[in-house]
Amino acid sequence: MATKNPLIISDKDKMRQWSRSMRAQGKTIGLVPTMGYLHEGHLSLIRDAHKHSQSVVVSIYVNPGQFSPTEDLSTYPSDFLGDIDKLKSIPGGVDVVFHPHNLYDYGDNSNDRSCWNDSGDQHGGEREGREVVSCVEDGGMGHETWVRVEKLEKPLCGKSRPVCFRGVATIVTKLFNIVEPDVAFFGKKDYQQWRIIQRMVRDLDFGIKVIGSDLVREPDGLAMSSRNVRLSPAERDKALSISRSLTEAKAAAENGQVNCRELMNSVIRSVQGAGGLIDYAEVVDQESLEAVEEIKGPAVFCVAAWFGKVRLIDNMEISP
Amino acid sequence: MATKNPLIISDKDKMRQWSRSMRAQGKTIGLVPTMGYLHEGHLSLIRDAHKHSQSVVVSIYVNPGQFSPTEDLSTYPSDFLGDIDKLKSIPGGVDVVFHPHNLYDYGDNSNDRSCWNDSGDQHGGEREGREVVSCVEDGGMGHETWVRVEKLEKPLCGKSRPVCFRGVATIVTKLFNIVEPDVAFFGKKDYQQWRIIQRMVRDLDFGIKVIGSDLVREPDGLAMSSRNVRLSPAERDKALSISRSLTEAKAAAENGQVNCRELMNSVIRSVQGAGGLIDYAEVVDQESLEAVEEIKGPAVFCVAAWFGKVRLIDNMEISP
Structure with missing residues (x-):
């Protein structure tokens, strides 16, 4: 079977240009956001994307905004070339792999910790915002805007991973604004994440349909991850x-x-x-x-x- | 001089359809978000919009999300027909007035306080999110997603109006997602608001240019408001x-x-x-x-x- 080489885009503006050129041609765009190290669960999302949209973008980006400094960001597995091979093997392949380097680098010297350091809140206001610290703040990046889905982010994984869903909602917002898809696909393996994204899309009026794909298991029953x-x-x-x-x-x-x-x-x-x-x-x-x-x-x-x-x-x- | 009647749209989906039809024709869209009761400051924003975009949308919506229950939401002045007359008087007029009824009503029975009431957080987690309450929560609307620009929202007006900028960032995100403009215009009269929107657009990767227009004064020097x-x-x-x-x-x-x-x-x-x-x-x-x-x-x-x-x-x- 002929395989299809995806276009690999790392630049935000080029990604948006590509999507707008598709839309100008009347083609719908499906987005499958991933953190890479793809498995059959991801591939099933991509097969769903082919059913619902005329072009498919897969993003591969390990998001530091959803890891706390004590979590496993540094050991999160990756295999970009292996991922590309897997994407080529899917019937229909994918059109674009969006693979940005750092989505929190705004190229304006904002990665400067001097105005906001561990000694506290220079404005002397409430500290509640500072109780939640991800690898983005810990890395001294100048990013300061976060999307919070205030009720759904609290139970289940939100209790032991307080930065996780703030980081997920924020990076998905960024990806939506860069890729501008018509449909986006999330696995129900991450059930709470899926519900949070659905609620966020409703509450922020994104013109995007969210589809949850069934959890995929190994033959022995282990949920794929x-x-x-x-x-x-x-x-x-x-x-x-x-x-x-x-x-x-x-x-x-x-x-x-x-x-x-x-x-x-x-x-x-x-x-x-x-x-x-x-x-x-x-x-x-x-x-x-x-x-x-x-x-x-x-x-x-x-x-x-x-x-x-x-x-x-x-x-x-x-x-x- | 011939006057131009704006198209008045209150439905979100119709608004987005209109914008997409403009984009499909290659026309750029400028958005001027307002809370109505228009004055010369607003009109100067619209004149700036004509300079930077090929079509102009003015939104008129008094946003309950940026008022606390003790603030002046109920007495905020309004004069919709007077506003339309003023918009007609501007050279070039405006193409659309987006005038939604309630941008927090999702038509799904979510306006139900039973699962989240004043007695506290049913999930037993931190309470910090509940210290900030706007007329949206107070009105029992089911909306729960908020955009926070965590540093810039704190000083100046943020000290005495803690819900204000959370509400502004959220409603502007909603308007951006509904209108999908190329350029958006904000008055530097609301200086902190303008800086917050600029930062939010950068941090969330909106494909939108933000332009700040100069503060306009009455002849005697009073800032227009x-x-x-x-x-x-x-x-x-x-x-x-x-x-x-x-x-x-x-x-x-x-x-x-x-x-x-x-x-x-x-x-x-x-x-x-x-x-x-x-x-x-x-x-x-x-x-x-x-x-x-x-x-x-x-x-x-x-x-x-x-x-x-x-x-x-x-x-x-x-x-x-």
């Missing part, structure tokens, strides 16, 4: 306890067990029994992400757990 | 102390008086002597808006003061 490569074979085996116990909990719920505390206690016991460290295990409403006590409407089981140095997340929707 | 109509004749006369003392301070600085505390003390004495209540009177850096002690580079004198029930702001730039 770029971070899986960092699991040892033994850890990987133990991590199967997450998907296995979620499948059991979902089956129990479908058989009439609606008490969420009991359902999740069995998940927690199973993951801890395999040596995992639970970050959270909750049943939440599919829209509001608020904890539910009894399954009455569309809900989602959500789990985050550590195996060794790797934090994994997984989820399963249930619609009784 | 829609709120001036709420001053009694006596208050209006006393309020001239702001522009008069700023003019004197600027002249003193140009004559070698560089000590900002002394310069602003004379402004404060003058405004207080006329019966005004000072909110702030500061000399700040033109870019960072940080207070400066001595005038060494481009700076701006900024004043906010109350006369009766009306809060007025004014400023003068100085570039030694």
Whole structure:
């Protein structure tokens, strides 16, 4: 089968020019934002993009704005050439890979920490904004504008990763403004992220349709993630306890067990029994992400757990 | 002279369609965001828009997101038909008046306070986000996404009006996403707002050029503002102390008086002597808006003061 070489663009203005030239030709643009190290989950998003848009842009950018200085930004896996090979292998390929160097460098000497350092707020105002610090602030970049989805960013991953969703909402806004797509694709593996982006698009009136694509699993059930490569074979085996116990909990719920505390206690016991460290295990409403006590409407089981140095997340929707 | 009737659009999707049809014809779009009750300051922005773009959209929308529940949203002056007459009188007129009803109504029953009420944060997380409450939250609208320009929003007006610039940055983002302009025009009367929008456009990578238009004064020196109509004749006369003392301070600085505390003390004495209540009177850096002690580079004198029930702001730039 003939393969298609994507155009690789790293410059913001060139990216926007390309998109505007497509729009001028009447072609719709689908955007699949990624942090690279692509796996079958990403490729399924791209296949969805081909169904919904006439041209496809994949962005590959590891966003420092969604990592705190203590998180795994420096060890996040990458393989750009391998990614390009995978993209070529997809039927239809992709039109553009947008691969910027640093989306927080504005080329105006703003990377200067002198006016805002660790000693505090020079304006003497509230400090609440400073409690949240990402690698962008830590790196002394002059960027200071953040998009906050104030309710949905708080539960689940938001509790242990307070900068994460502020960083996600902000980088997706930047990518939307640079690529100007008609449709954008997000995996439901990152369930909270998907819901946050949907809400942000509604609240900020982006002229963009957001599509959530189903979570993709390995044959043994492990939810696909770029971070899986960092699991040892033994850890990987133990991590199967997450998907296995979620499948059991979902089956129990479908058989009439609606008490969420009991359902999740069995998940927690199973993951801890395999040596995992639970970050959270909750049943939440599919829209509001608020904890539910009894399954009455569309809900989602959500789990985050550590195996060794790797934090994994997984989820399963249930619609009784 | 022939007058031009603007097209009046209230629907978001129709507004975006109009803009996209203009872009498809190769025409650039200039946006002048206003809260209505137009005066000569607004009209000068529209004249600037004609210089920089081939079509002109004026938005008229009093944004509840930038008012706290204790501020003057309910008494903010409006005169839609008078505004349209003024717009017709400008050479070239305007192409569209975008006049939405409620930009926070998403038509999905989200205007429901039940899941987030005054008793606190249901997720049990930090409360810092809830210290800032605008008429949008107070009105029980389901909107929860806010754009924060974290440093520039804090000084000057940000101290006494903590929701103001969060609301401004958010509504301008919404208007940018609905109107999709090439150029947007802001008055330097609202100096901090103009700098915040510039920074936001840079940090969020909007493909939009921001142009700041000079402050326009009445013949007697009073900075034009829609709120001036709420001053009694006596208050209006006393309020001239702001522009008069700023003019004197600027002249003193140009004559070698560089000590900002002394310069602003004379402004404060003058405004207080006329019966005004000072909110702030500061000399700040033109870019960072940080207070400066001595005038060494481009700076701006900024004043906010109350006369009766009306809060007025004014400023003068100085570039030694």
